[in-house]
Amino acid sequence: MSDRDTAFAEYFxxxxxxxxxTAYLLCGDWHRAEDLVQxxxxxxxxxxxxxxRHDALDSYLRQIIVRSFLDERRRGWWRRERVGTPDADPPAPASPPEDRLVVLQALAAVPPRQRAVLVLRxxxxxxxxxxxxxxxxxxGTVKSQSARGLDTLRGLLSPMHSPSEKGQR
Incomplete structure (x- = not known):
């Protein structure tokens, strides 16, 4: 194995x-996340x-992954390759927003560009x-997309709060 391959294998x-x-938070699917990382x-x-600059590898790789995710969403190829019809999303569980699955489900409903900003920030x-x-x-675009993404997340998570919890914020 060459020095190049050894260094790359160690970084990998x-x-x-x-x-x-990070890729999972972007796409909400472990298989697609693995594809993005690959x-x-x-x-x-x-x-x-x-x-x-090998000190900037994380940033460079993260950029590749995020751009691949956004390009994939624009092309929509993954929609054509699904077998069968997707089931309708089940209603959000009545568990508190601290529940990891609820937050991940809400994050998946945020538009891709806003989701990318939220994950990166x-x-x-x-x-x-x-x-x-x-x-x-x-x-400025990052700030506005961040604000919009947070508003979207709040809107998706707020129906899961009981009225008494809303008053406590």
């Missing part, structure tokens, strides 16, 4: 799970020798400028 084993978790690492491997804890660079947009 160190970062695969974290990138898969696409990201494949593209990274192809340019591995040309990547000058609040899951990955990236600053506005870095998210703007990753998504190839202005910092």
């Amino acid at each position: 084993s160190a970062r695969h799970h974290a990138m898969r978790a 696409t990201g690492f494949t593209k990274l491997y192809l340019v591995w020798n040309r990547v000058a 609040y899951w990955e804890d990236l600053p506005v400028d870095e998210v703007a660079a990753l998504l190839d947009c202005s910092p």
